[in-house]
Amino acid sequence: MSRASDALYRPRRGLRRALGAGFAGLCLAATLSGVVVLVVLLGAVLVKALALPPNPPWFAVGEQLRELAAFLSRIASSTNSPNPELAGFKAGIIGSLWLLLLVALIAIPVGVGAGLYLEEYAPAGRLRRAIQTNIANLAGVPSIVYGILGLVVFSRAFGFQALALGKMLWAGALTLSLLVLPIVVIATQEALRAVPPSLRQAALALGATRWQVIRDHVLPSALPGILTGTILALSRAIGETAPLLMVGAANSILFPPSGPSDYYTALPVEIYNFATLPREEFRSVAAGGILILLGILLSMNAVAIFLRTPTGQRAASRAIAQLGRLGWSGRRAGRSRTGLASAVVVPGPGASGPDSEVAQPTDQGGAES
Amino acid sequence: MTQSPQTTPISPEPPPRRSWAGRSRLQSAQEFVVPPLIFVCALITVLTTVGIVFVLGLETVRFFRVAGIGLFEFLGGATLNPKADPPRYGILPLLWGTFVIAFGSSLIALPIGLLSAIFLSEYAPRGLRAVLKPALELLAGIPTIVYGYLALLLVTPVLKAVLEPAIRVEFYNALSACIVVGVMIIPMVSSLSEDVLSAVPRGLREAAYGLGATKFEVATRVVLPAGLSGVLASFLLAISRAVGETMAVLLAAGVKPQIVLNPLRSVETMTAYIVNVMKGEAAVGSAEHLSLYAVGMALFAITLAMNIVSGIILKHFREEYE
Incomplete structure (x- = not known):
């Protein structure tokens, strides 16, 4: 082939070609930089946590691990103190777990409800x-x-002393619930959208009402998606x-909260x-x-x-199908669920078809339009 | 269907109860109770927005009344010093600090995020992608306080070690905040952009390959322009996240409201000011305390505007391939 035609074609x-290879390398480097940062971040924190004496040589991995375990269990079981040798996060950990529980109890029902309404x-x-x-x-x-918003609405209640939550754990839980609510709603909507419309149509065709369709068929099959989004929100x-x-x-x-009306602190706040704090040892804590x-966090994300x-x-x-068999939403509901949800989601052994004696739904009144 | 001949539509007696699973009084009640109940849930999200606007608006008006300054003085004032006599409440230093952090962090995050999005959607083999995507998502899940701590622990000391004898590096400086916030928003850019780039139809790529384009040309001249609106929207969202970021900048950049060009000196962002006032001893109802609401209002307005613009870009400038 001649040079001229090579230039032409x-x-x-x-x-x-060189540009392409260079660009691909650049893209790879950019992507890896994120991973490198993650490793550096964890490494730096780990090194700092191990900086307190005793300091075994770096190659003594077993020694280091034992020291780390002892250090973590110490700070997890002691509360705040002006002495870095004694200071720990017990109050914060328990506060954070309380917050997690309350946020889950508030934000999940409201968020899933709002998502259901919209979809x-x-x-x-x-x-x-x-x-x-x-x-x-x-x-x-x-x-x-x-x-x-939480400061004015929950902590101060616009100045009504009787309703003000002040520095109670409730104020933090309600504020965080509002914060994660949009995430739960969006995750719920996405999960609901992924449920095939044929499932709804089939249930409706068998005479289920709108709410029965949702409770017994749509929600169970959307639940894994909802759970993922909810865990990320939490x-x-x-x-x-x-x-x-x-x-x-x-x-x-100094004392961990024993209920939602106590004063509280949280792990990230501590x-x-x-x-x-100015003293270097507190950095290690x-x-x-x-x-x-x-x-x-990482274990929550891993589950998600x-x-x-x-x-x-x-x-x-x-797991959801199992819960359903154990009477998750009442025994009567279990009956209408047996057919569709378990047939579509998981063909469980206990699944029987819808009742073979078909009655006329209309004379029961109240069939949905 | 094994239908017994007796159940004709006009059978005189009602069918046996057990044949019809769906009607108890409780269940009919659910039909009527549930829709309003979940409507209220949806309403709570609306009420949250109304609450934010109402609270911020009300307290901002109170701030202007108590502090006795005008809107122009607030938005155009170049000094912020509530302790001075008379106290000065100019928001410009805070706007400057916020701008420096947002600009600096986007210099880091936008190119790196976009390049990783291109890598993940165009170059990465499936196996590598399956590892890298969750890793980037983990990066996005790390709390901002950790990034702030990292700025103090690692970034600032490294900056000092590299630059110190020649150039003075303050303990709290804007550059370290830019770096950690930049790293923080990389996953946001990359995952949103990657979604958009992956959604560009295969046919476009194959047509370009058919015309003799290299992979690089396909990625930069075909796929990227096709997904440009989504990429821009992700940029705006990431910048708005940097603007609203609190803990990392509070720990890294400090609380000194000043307008300086040198990124190695301390600046204060709007978010850091809000926390700082809250932690201080300002009495509830005093002008200094109320100023946090005015600053919060400005912050809310800025981020809301960016989010709305990014939504508009995504909606109206999207290329449709049907």
């Missing part, structure tokens, strides 16, 4: 679009703004610091406090707290990521 071929009930129109836009915008509001809540600083997570409390926080894989989804559906 493959213009600047060498240059273009299954709301008539397509201006109202639905407005709520939808509003949720999308709420998801982008900075967390500190939620803190301001892991966001447990890592939040700024809004809690606004609604009174105390600087230093980490922040230790990190800002803070690093230990970060390891505990990251341990909680697992639930999203096909294996995880199958496992979740199986």
